[in-house]
Amino acid sequence: MPQGDKSSYTDKQKRKAAHIEESYEARGVPEEEAEARAWATVNKQSGGGEKSGSGRRKSETAKRADRKDSARRAAASRRGQSPNRGSASARKQSGSTSLSAMTRADLLERAAEQGIRGRSRMRKDELIAALS
Incomplete structure (x- = not known):
């Protein structure tokens, strides 16, 4: 063309x-x-x-997921929180937080507190199993 x-x-x-x-x-x-x-x-x-695919880099599903993620991050920002986790004080206070709801970084921190060996090489599911 x-x-x-x-x-x-x-x-x-x-x-x-x-x-x-x-x-x-x-x-x-x-x-x-x-x-x-x-x-x-x-x-x-x-x-x-838009015919023949030019200018189309993302599917509608991917665009929808991005919009949803953006809205979630904006809402968290309005609440004064990091979009990926709650505030640090809220995480520390709630001892009943589900391990699967925690980020890998939080799980690593908890594993370090408990002295679990080999934690830095573990995947999230392995950290959950070790902390359970």
Whole structure:
């Protein structure tokens, strides 16, 4: 596909570019510049032409998971916590925390307190078994 070919764009993307181009021209931007800006805007918003796979790096499922993770991290940030764990004082106080809910780093810390040998080479599930 030669550079500048718009055949891989969807009809919706083409309509959006035309609308943006008209808006720029109404503001006095020269026609060529308006067209270039319009397509740059469409490319930035949608990742380029979506037919034949160009500009698609993530599946919808991956995008959904990323959005969910981002929302979870934002909520934790609003509460003043690290997104991956609760506050350190809350973790220390709650002795009944499930081992499987703890991070590997927390498990390593607990294993060090109990003097478990070989803990640094253990995977999370091995640390849980050793601490149980």
